[in-house]
Amino acid sequence: MIYADNAATTKISEAALKTLIELNQEAWGNPSSLYTYGQKAKEVLEDARADIAGLIGAAPGEIIFTSGGSEADNQAIVSAARLGAKRGKKHIISDTIEHHAVLHTLNRLTDEGFEVTLLDVDQYGLVDPEAVRRAIREDTCLVTVMYANNEIGTIQPVKQIGEICRSKNVLFHTDAVQAMGHIKIDVEQQNIDMLSASGHKFNGPKGTGFLYARKGIRLTNIIDGGAQEKGRRAGTENVPAIAAMAVALKENVDGIDKTSSYVTKMRDKLIEGLSKIPHSVLNGDPKLRLPGNVNFCFEGIEGESLLLLLDDRQIQSSSGSACTSGSLDPSHVLLAIGRVHDVAHGSLRLSIDHNINTDEVDYIVKNVAEVVEYLRGFSPVWRDLVAGKREFVL
Amino acid sequence: MALYSEKVMDHFRNPRNVGVLEDANGIGEVGNLKCGDIMKIYLKVEDDIIEDVKFETFGCGSAIASSSMATELIKGQPVSKARELTNKAVAEALDGLPDYKMHCSVLAEEAIVAALDDYEKKTKGE
């Protein structure tokens, strides 16, 4: 089986799993309790916080643990909005290819009277920092632009955007769920005020995540209750899982140079092979992209049937086709980079990790090519394209 | 539970009656406004009986399986019987489809109706 859907979730690492199991036996106490078991758990929790902070250039007090990326996104955005509203600033800037955790939170704020500007991206999915500069107004309270896109892998010019925000005194949040543990991140050097991350995207356990918020940024609770996380996030902490997340992040960050150069090599080999399929196109930036992300559109076919047939051939992947979305809309990301509906329909995302080898890359290329050709063989759209009754887009 | 029933997967993996009929006398092509898929049905009708039928589909697993099953259900049937085929019957014959995939079977019903309309238009025109 070749697992090529690491953007959806990753397998927990051996070390993280070991930590998770062991700490459920050794540090299962409630970290809010004052007796020994509680204090042991508290110690583990604070060590994890310090480790994670150290790995991204933050201070421990700037990390709060959440249930994952979605919650961190919600909390960051809502917090900035509440802070802005207090000073009469109710304008937020973002872009069209954000994850729904961001976009839907922004929609909710729009309903509450906030004004949201969604910047367009270019054909590679890049946000222009100068467009951010131009969009900033007197009443802008937040700019939120993702670090790297979950579908097409494009890495945004986060540092430049952060610099502009800082010079204009506007808070800058980045959804780094896909980037964390895969590319180097330093919140200080990259001018990031708030950042969201999710444990299960970097070989940690599911249901873990964290929000980095620069010292002095007052957070609004999304989950009210007890005084955990210094009153910023209620609920008894899942200490073993949080510690396992820290272990996973440390492992990934420690090996990041080696892993990313290897995975990038495999990625580029995949891209080279798949580019040979006629009437196909790479989605996203060829260079400014996540090491493990490959995303293509193949004209004349539909993505769900492609991915199901690849599954039969032991390759697990995903698609931005309307038929796979549940909502029957094609991916908003593919539409935003200019793919027309028909073309977005034939999309395939392969998100690989360090476990892949060159034989497997060759196997994927060969099988994708075969399945695409097979599906085109009975596609009325392909027939019309070949017959000249319809014009090729790709 | 898996996304699709065994039957759906069988028809998706090994679609029956797939391809083109060069000597078709009724052709119907319909598009799905919901998700943008396209289905094309070719009929060869002789003495009011559907002697042969083939399909081409640009769509999801459910759409391909629905086309395959629909063609099996009408092959060898009189035209009047084929007209009665509903998407529900197609879905039932496939041991059910997920709710949000029912519209794919509607596509099959509509493509057959379109092909029958085309056949009748052509033969009446003669």
Ligand SMILES: Cc1ncc(COP(=O)(O)O)c(C=O)c1O
């Ligand atoms: C870019 C991005 N943001 C947010 C999320 C949500 O993360 P979680 O599943 O941890 O809530 C995801 C996960 O799919 C993502 O890819």
Ligand code: FES
């Ligand atoms: S054809 Fe699009 S969902 Fe079935």
